[in-house]
Amino acid sequence: MSENNPDTDGWREATLLVRGGTIRSEHRETSEGLYLTSGYVYGSAEEAEASFSNKLERYVYSRYANPTLTMLEDRLRLIEGAEACRTTASGMAAVYAALVCQLKAGGRVVAARALFGSCLYILQEILPRFGVEVELVDGIDLDQWAAALSRPTDVVLVESPSNPTLEIVDLPAIAELAHAAGARVIVDNVFATPLLQKPLKLGADIVVYSATKHIDGQGRCLGGAVLGDTAFIKDVLTPFLRHTGPALSPFNAWVMLKALETLPLRVEKHCRNALEVARFLDGRKGLGRVLYPGLESHPQHALAMRQMTAGGTVIAFELAGGKDAAFRFLNALKLIDISNNLGDSKSLICHPATTTHQRLSDADKAHLGITPGLLRLSVGLEDAADLRDDLEQALAAAS
Numbered sequence: 001m002s003e004n005n006p007d008t009d010g011w012r013e014a015t016l017l018v019r020g021g022t023i024r025s026e027h028r029e030t031s032e033g034l035y036l037t038s039g040y041v042y043g044s045a046e047e048a049e050a051s052f053s054n055k056l057e058r059y060v061y062s063r064y065a066n067p068t069l070t071m072l073e074d075r076l077r078l079i080e081g082a083e084a085c086r087t088t089a090s091g092m093a094a095v096y097a098a099l100v101c102q103l104k105a106g107g108r109v110v111a112a113r114a115l116f117g118s119c120l121y122i123l124q125e126i127l128p129r130f131g132v133e134v135e136l137v138d139g140i141d142l143d144q145w146a147a148a149l150s151r152p153t154d155v156v157l158v159e160s161p162s163n164p165t166l167e168i169v170d171l172p173a174i175a176e177l178a179h180a181a182g183a184r185v186i187v188d189n190v191f192a193t194p195l196l197q198k199p200l201k202l203g204a205d206i207v208v209y210s211a212t213k214h215i216d217g218q219g220r221c222l223g224g225a226v227l228g229d230t231a232f233i234k235d236v237l238t239p240f241l242r243h244t245g246p247a248l249s250p251f252n253a254w255v256m257l258k259a260l261e262t263l264p265l266r267v268e269k270h271c272r273n274a275l276e277v278a279r280f281l282d283g284r285k286g287l288g289r290v291l292y293p294g295l296e297s298h299p300q301h302a303l304a305m306r307q308m309t310a311g312g313t314v315i316a317f318e319l320a321g322g323k324d325a326a327f328r329f330l331n332a333l334k335l336i337d338i339s340n341n342l343g344d345s346k347s348l349i350c351h352p353a354t355t356t357h358q359r360l361s362d363a364d365k366a367h368l369g370i371t372p373g374l375l376r377l378s379v380g381l382e383d384a385a386d387l388r389d390d391l392e393q394a395l396a397a398a399s
């Protein structure tokens with residue numbers, strides 16, 4: 001599988017993003033090949049037998065492995081600095097598999113409360129059905145982490161920056177507490193992208209992505225990835241994926257391989273635009289809190305800058321006039337689209353309280369800071385001046 005794989009030793013990140021993991025076929029194509037095939041053929045019955053008894057390592061079925069997926073998995077592994085990677089059909093398939101492949105009845109998970117809505121559903125609705133105990137803590141409160149992790153625990157799940165309020169979790173501190181409790185730490189690194197934050201270097205054991213977000217970054221494909229050490233990925237996660245089947249489409253993997261080539265260019269522009277828009281919004285009349293980890297006014301700005309190389313691509317801000325003002329503002333936007341996706345080249349905005357986090361009780365929303373006036377803006381690649389103009393006119397219309 002790897003004889004056509006170039007020696008990537010010493011290559012820097014941008015080079016790995018363009019060339020890492022490339023496997024060239026006998027046709028010596030320039031671009032990565034798209035192997036849109038579900039199965040593979042054997043030269044003989046003996047070869048088929050050897051393949052199934054693992055005496056021969058080769059492709060047998062695309063639910064197990066596929067050359068286009070192998071290229072994407074190798075490229076992601078190289079940029080993350082992980083030993084191994086498996087891709088999945090969506091980010092939620094990645095989160096679910098990373099959790100469930102290592103849990104059993106009687107197990108225990110500790111997680112930060114501020115999580116992507118569907119991750120909370122898995123923790124609160126699905127895992128308890130199978131006898132897994134789940135304890136949620138306030139991600140920024142180290143005392144709560146210490147109390148929860150004073151008991152043996154199997155898995156810790158955190159997201160930093162968190163969705164939608166952009167809280168920053170102190171990853172090295174949590175990793176130390178988690179490891180002392182015997183737990184593996186999974187970091188959902190979607191908001192930071194693989195470029196701005198390296199959770200494995202900060203003490204995490206496993207990193208998960210929704211590749212739907214910045215990795216595709218152009219609103220086309222769903223996908224996900226799980227990265228970690230070889231023992232976990234190969235022996236624990238891979239059998240679970242093989243037999244439960246959340247395999248990524250080779251076509252989507254190919255789109256993501258091509259998208260990775262431009263990831264640094266896009267993420268840098270996203271971050272520059274986001275900082276400019278955050279500065280424009282901060283302190284503006286008609287607005288309450290403006291939350292962006294790259295702003296000095298963010299409550300954990302110093303921690304954010306220790307863990308990340310830039311503030312990210314998402315801003316949360318609050319219309320002082322509550323839900324009515326927020327809806328008037330959304331409906332007045334002419335350029336920025338109302339959409340619950342993020343990490344797209346198009347700027348997208350949503351109202352978490354009535355969309356992504358609608359399922360939560362009013363008390364939980366209030367506790368998480370998901371107020372009726374809160375909006376989450378994923379800043380795209382447009383000209384920042386056009387974004388400012390659109391926000392300005394919508395603010396005028398909402399007040």
Ligand SMILES: *Cc1c(COP(=O)(O)O)cnc(C)c1O
Pocket residue numbers: 090091092093095116119159163188190191209210211212213222223224
């Ligand atoms: C989008 C997202 C997910 C889920 O990914 P899908 O590709 O939509 O399944 C998980 N975590 C975070 C932080 C996300 O933003």
